[in-house]
Amino acid sequence: MEQDIDFKTFKRVVSLSMEDMCRDLFLENPRGIKIKKEGVAVKNLVKIFNAALAISNEKGFAAMSMRDLSAEAGLSMGALYTYFSSKDELLDMITHQGRMVTARVLLDQVDGIDNPRARLKRAIEAHLFLSEIMQPWFYFSYMETKNLSKTQHRKAIETELFTEKIFVDIISSGCEQGLFREVDVDLAGAALKALLQDWYLKRWKYAKRDVTVENYSVFITNLMESYLFL
Amino acid sequence: MEQDIDFKTFKRVVSLSMEDMCRDLFLENPRGIKIKKEGVAVKNLVKIFNAALAISNEKGFAAMSMRDLSAEAGLSMGALYTYFSSKDELLDMITHQGRMVTARVLLDQVDGIDNPRARLKRAIEAHLFLSEIMQPWFYFSYMETKNLSKTQHRKAIETELFTEKIFVDIISSGCEQGLFREVDVDLAGAALKALLQDWYLKRWKYAKRDVTVENYSVFITNLMESYLFL
DNA sequence: GTCTATATCTGGATAGAC
DNA sequence: GTCTATCCAGATATAGAC
Numbered sequence: 367m368e369q370d371i372d373f374k375t376f377k378r379v380v381s382l383s384m385e386d387m388c389r390d391l392f393l394e395n396p397r398g399i400k401i402k403k404e405g406v407a408v409k410n411l412v413k414i415f416n417a418a419l420a421i422s423n424e425k426g427f428a429a430m431s432m433r434d435l436s437a438e439a440g441l442s443m444g445a446l447y448t449y450f451s452s453k454d455e456l457l458d459m460i461t462h463q464g465r466m467v468t469a470r471v472l473l474d475q476v477d478g479i480d481n482p483r484a485r486l487k488r489a490i491e492a493h494l495f496l497s498e499i500m501q502p503w504f505y506f507s508y509m510e511t512k513n514l515s516k517t518q519h520r521k522a523i524e525t526e527l528f529t530e531k532i533f534v535d536i537i538s539s540g541c542e543q544g545l546f547r548e549v550d551v552d553l554a555g556a557a558l559k560a561l562l563q564d565w566y567l568k569r570w571k572y573a574k575r576d577v578t579v580e581n582y583s584v585f586i587t588n589l590m591e592s593y594l595f596l
Numbered sequence: 597m598e599q600d601i602d603f604k605t606f607k608r609v610v611s612l613s614m615e616d617m618c619r620d621l622f623l624e625n626p627r628g629i630k631i632k633k634e635g636v637a638v639k640n641l642v643k644i645f646n647a648a649l650a651i652s653n654e655k656g657f658a659a660m661s662m663r664d665l666s667a668e669a670g671l672s673m674g675a676l677y678t679y680f681s682s683k684d685e686l687l688d689m690i691t692h693q694g695r696m697v698t699a700r701v702l703l704d705q706v707d708g709i710d711n712p713r714a715r716l717k718r719a720i721e722a723h724l725f726l727s728e729i730m731q732p733w734f735y736f737s738y739m740e741t742k743n744l745s746k747t748q749h750r751k752a753i754e755t756e757l758f759t760e761k762i763f764v765d766i767i768s769s770g771c772e773q774g775l776f777r778e779v780d781v782d783l784a785g786a787a788l789k790a791l792l793q794d795w796y797l798k799r800w801k802y803a804k805r806d807v808t809v810e811n812y813s814v815f816i817t818n819l820m821e822s823y824l825f826l
Numbered sequence: 827g828t829c830t831a832t833a834t835c836t837g838g839a840t841a842g843a844c
Numbered sequence: 845g846t847c848t849a850t851c852c853a854g855a856t857a858t859a860g861a862c
Contacts, residue, residue, distance in 0.1 A: 400845085401845070402845090403845090406845075410845095423742075424742070425742060425743065426656070426658055426742060426743055428656055428658035428659050429658050429743065431836080431837055431838085432837070432838060432839080433836095433837075433838095441846080441847095442846060442847045442848075443838085443839080443840090443847090443848090444839095444840080444841090444845090444846060444847055444848075445845070445846050445847075447838095447839070447840075448845070448846080451839095452838080452839080453837095453838065453839090509739065512654070512655060512656060513655065513656055513659065550815065552805060553807065553811075553812075553815050556794070556798070556801065556802075557791055557794070557815075557816075557819060559794075560790050560791055560793075560794035560798075561787055561790055561791070563790075564786070564787070564790035568786070568790075571786065572786075575782060577783065581783075582783070585780065585783045585787075586787075588823075589787060589819075589823050592822050592823045592826050593818075593819050593822045593823065596822050630827090631827070632827090633827090636827075640827095661854080661855060661856085662855075662856060662857080663854090663855080663856095671828080671829095672828060672829050672830075673829090673830095673856085673857080673858095674827095674828065674829060674830075674831095674857095674858080674859090675827070675828050675829075677856095677857065677858075678827070678828080681857095682856080682857080683855095683856070683857095
């Protein structure tokens with residue numbers, strides 16, 4: 367379990383197609399979605415989510431009209447409303463599903479790795495690789511957080527702090543074991559989080575400079591280690 | 597000129613009141629604004645900008661209606677439209693004015709400091725202190741970039757790259773002088789930029805943890821130096 | 827310069843045919 | 845399950861009184 371992982375392997379192991387995620391959503395949500403047949407529902411959810419993410423990441427969720435969405439997804443407005451009861455509910459659905467996957471995958475990836483240095487490295491890779499695969503989703507969640515309903519907004523903040531805590535805990539245990547020097551673990555964790563987020567927030571920049579996700583992963587790991595070891 | 601600067605001194609020296617900025621805008625823009633008397637125009641521009649930043653940073657510019665703005669600013673809708681010709685123009689005005697100030701202050705602050713280490717420290721402080729004073733403005737600009745008109749959007753990206761280049765150039769000169777070790781200067785610059793941006797993007801987090809801007813400045817400087825010196 | 831009142835249009839949501 | 849047609853609340857923007 368402690369062995370290294372590369373992006374290709376990661377992608378294969380976690381297998382997070384849009385279809386898988388939409389199927390999960392459908393199975394979790396027997397009430398909200400009026401459609402009965404799984405095949406039809408999943409196929410259309412994929413179309414809806416892809417369209418919503420594309421338009422919203424271009425000009426913002428609030429600026430996306432239901433007519434825009436209808437055109438891009440290739441479904442009539444009437445059909446759209448059999449999958450959610452309001453535009454706000456669609457927003458909540460998308461972010462909710464993203465959060466579930468993130469938490470599950472991150473915890474799963476660091477599980478069983480005890481050495482803090484190895485654990486930190488893997489956590490960084492897992493976060494970056496995941497956000498690479500699900501970039502539109504991560505970008506969307508970041509930008510639309512403040513537009514969520516109050517309960518979903520609270521959950522979004524909880525998840526932000528939860529994933530940050532994963533990093534803080536790793537750094538703390540490294541300090542306790544005398545492996546890392548004594549640092550302000552909260553600040554270190556916050557900084558690491560910011561660096562990981564930059565990967566999906568400024569993808570255009572890194573793409574233009576031909577920085578791959580593996581390059582970036584190595585760089586961030588080195589940066590953090592040079593601070594923690596000194 | 598090379599001496600240290602603290603937040604209080606910085607605040608006094610750059611003196612960036614909302615009023616100063618609105619006066620600049622008024623004097624630069626004799627065409628767009630229909631109001632003739634400087635006193636009246638500046639007073640109302642301050643009210644409009646404060647209101648627009650407050651509402652937009654709460655729920656997004658697109659979700660802010662002109663009625664919201666009218667109520668919060670204490671001006672009728674008719675009066676609002678004597679200061680700009682459309683909601684989109686208001687968006688452009690706000691971001692434009694913020695960019696002008698940022699570029700001017702940053703260049704001004706590092707001017708005359710030759711030693712790369714001192715220059716880097718000062719650039720970090722200047723960016724953080726500036727974004728502390730103008731937090732609503734910085735947050736707004738970041739979140740609303742993708743909603744700008746095409747020309748203003750292009751300018752926003754140019755400014756992002758311009759300020760990043762200030763950091764990259766400092767790091768490069770440090771490497772050339774053999775003061776810093778050889779690193780990927782573009783990645784280092786991008787990372788630093790991300791860390792500086794986190795300060796105004798997650799202010800709620802740092803405020804809750806009682807991290808001051810000076811604390812954060814010292815932390816970021818140490819983090820970067822531990823990577824650059826090693 | 828500022829306000830009120832209003833013209834005009836767009837967008838979310840739904841009813842009912844197929 | 846999906847589509848078309850439509851309702852109507854609420855949005856931007858302006859005209860004209862004061």
